[in-house]
Amino acid sequence: MTDYTRPLLLGYVRQDLLPPDYDAERMKRLFEGFARAEGFAMGSVYAEHRSTAPAAFHALIESLDRYELTAVVMPSWEHLELVGDPAAVKQQFERVTGARFLLHDPSP
Numbered sequence: 564m565t566d567y568t569r570p571l572l573l574g575y576v577r578q579d580l581l582p583p584d585y586d587a588e589r590m591k592r593l594f595e596g597f598a599r600a601e602g603f604a605m606g607s608v609y610a611e612h613r614s615t616a617p618a619a620f621h622a623l624i625e626s627l628d629r630y631e632l633t634a635v636v637m638p639s640w641e642h643l644e645l646v647g648d649p650a651a652v653k654q655q656f657e658r659v660t661g662a663r664f665l666l667h668d669p670s671p
Contacts, residue, residue: 576611620645
């Protein structure tokens with residue numbers, strides 16, 4: 564159950580960097596503990612696919628704008644590589660959206 568008293572945290576992952584049996588729903592479950600520990604409620608996880616990139620990233624930005632969210636979690640900076648140079652994407656993303664990226668690698 565979502566705790567609506569906490570700010571919402573979204574997730575972003577590159578599907579091709581995840582183990583074969585992982586999908587956005589599994590990542591959401593794995594990110595939920597991190598979200599709680601950091602004071603967030605976990606929302607959707609946007610999964611980027613190589614064949615449609617950067618569609619999921621653009622949808623993520625639209626959600627941030629629509630709901631005035633402040634943070635996005637992902638496993639590593641590598642997950643931004645389909646969008647562009649991770650350092651440049653991070654800088655522009657944080658400047659334009661006002662949100663920040665948080666890193667949490669939930670893999671065993």
